[in-house]
Amino acid sequence: MDPDDKPLLNLARTGDEGAFEMLVTRYQRTVYFAAYRLIHNHANADDVLQETFIRLFTTLQKGTEIENLVAWLYRTAVNLSIDKLRQTIRRKTTSLELTSADGEKSVHLELPDEKTVAPDEEAIALERRTIIRKAIDALPLQEKTITILHDLEGLKVKEIASILDCAEGTVKSTLYHAHRRLRQKLLPLMLELRGESAAKVYPNELERNRVEVEPKLRYTSDKKQTEIHTKLKY
Amino acid sequence: MFRCYFIRRKLTEYDEGTLPLKAKQKVDRHLSRCADCMGTLYTLRKTQQVVVELKNEPGPREDYWHQVWLKLRTRLFSH
Numbered sequence: 674m675d676p677d678d679k680p681l682l683n684l685a686r687t688g689d690e691g692a693f694e695m696l697v698t699r700y701q702r703t704v705y706f707a708a709y710r711l712i713h714n715h716a717n718a719d720d721v722l723q724e725t726f727i728r729l730f731t732t733l734q735k736g737t738e739i740e741n742l743v744a745w746l747y748r749t750a751v752n753l754s755i756d757k758l759r760q761t762i763r764r765k766t767t768s769l770e771l772t773s774a775d776g777e778k779s780v781h782l783e784l785p786d787e788k789t790v791a792p793d794e795e796a797i798a799l800e801r802r803t804i805i806r807k808a809i810d811a812l813p814l815q816e817k818t819i820t821i822l823h824d825l826e827g828l829k830v831k832e833i834a835s836i837l838d839c840a841e842g843t844v845k846s847t848l849y850h851a852h853r854r855l856r857q858k859l860l861p862l863m864l865e866l867r868g869e870s871a872a873k874v875y876p877n878e879l880e881r882n883r884v885e886v887e888p889k890l891r892y893t894s895d896k897k898q899t900e901i902h903t904k905l906k907y
Numbered sequence: 908m909f910r911c912y913f914i915r916r917k918l919t920e921y922d923e924g925t926l927p928l929k930a931k932q933k934v935d936r937h938l939s940r941c942a943d944c945m946g947t948l949y950t951l952r953k954t955q956q957v958v959v960e961l962k963n964e965p966g967p968r969e970d971y972w973h974q975v976w977l978k979l980r981t982r983l984f985s986h
Contacts, residue, residue: 690984694976701975706966715967723978730983798963805961824958829925848919855954863953 675699678742686733693733696742697726703743704750710821711754713806717761721753747828747836751818758814801862808858816851823848910937914944918951 678699684692701722708721728749732739739745809817822828822836823844830848834841856863914937920926921934938945 690980693983694980697976697979701972702966705975709964709966710961719975722975723982726979727982798960801957802960802964805957809958809961820958823919824955825961829923830920831925845916845919849916852919852951852954855958856950859954859957862957863950 675742682733682739682742685730686736688734693730696729700743700746701726704746707747707750707822707826708754708757710825711751711818712757712761713810714757714761717757718754721750721757724753725749741835744832744836747822747826748838751822751836755814755818804862805859808855811858812851812854816847816854819844819847820851820855911941911944914938914941915947918944918948922948922951922955 678696681692681696685696704725705718705722708725709715709718712718712721725746729746809820812820818837819833822833823830828836830841830844833844837844914934917926917930917934921931926934938948
């Protein structure tokens with residue numbers, strides 16, 4: 674925790690508006706991106722952000738001590754985000770469903786808003802992010818949450834265990850399984866970083882994971898649309 | 908093989924640098940002679956390297972951040 678947080682928390686507890694504003698300014702990006710990376714929806718992430726700080730304010734007004742503000746914020750934001758995700762699943766929000774090459778429906782995927790035509794490099798980066806996002810969204814909720822907190826938020830195993838109120842062993846084990854699943858789906862992207870093809874470099878890896886992934890990337894002639902077809906076999 | 912099972916479950920902490928010294932040294936020694944586990948560590952790092960690309964997702968516009976506090980202030984401090 675930032676050593677400056679304690680005096681600000683103490684002041685905010687007395688109802689000091691300036692102190693609370695400083696806390697909001699200091700941690701709004703942290704809370705927003707933690708929520709957004711889980712939910713991948715700006716409006717819902719904004720709701721979570723607002724609600725997290727309202728709860729912080731209410732908690733402080735009650736006189737409750739907060740030992741570790743960052744962990745508290747993450748815990749609250751993650752729980753609210755999971756609630757939002759569950760609401761979204763129940764409501765079956767309209768989102769793009771990708772159909773695999775053999776006609777079967779795959780997981781829901783909400784594409785990021787892109788208002789302008791992206792140059793080639795940006796289009797490729799967007800395409801890669803879409804594949805990565807899809808792979809993460811396909812993870813079971815606990816694996817997805819822990820992967821995001823560890824790999825994207827940069828939190829350590831011990832911190833995640835504290836935030837999610839679970840054993841460190843659970844975090845390690847969940848992360849291990851999540852990475853195994855992600856490896857299967859992201860292997861071609863990983864190998865692109867080395868400029869090699871999957872079949873050539875890691876035949877044993879493919880064999881071990883029993884996977885065959887063929888992302889097929891197509892651009893229309895005027896490069897306004899990107900179609901992504903992913904054929905997955907397990 | 909049996910040993911590899913335990914080593915692989917320590918690789919996350921090994922990679923993030925939070926293993927106690929003795930445990931880290933054990934993993935170091937094992938990795939120096941086990942290509943399989945070294946491969947697992949390599950793909951763990953590569954997986955994370957790919958996942959981290961999501962950090963490049965565009966965030967909200969800059970003016971959004973100014974509005975966050977204004978909205979909160981209205982809800983919490985307006986009487």
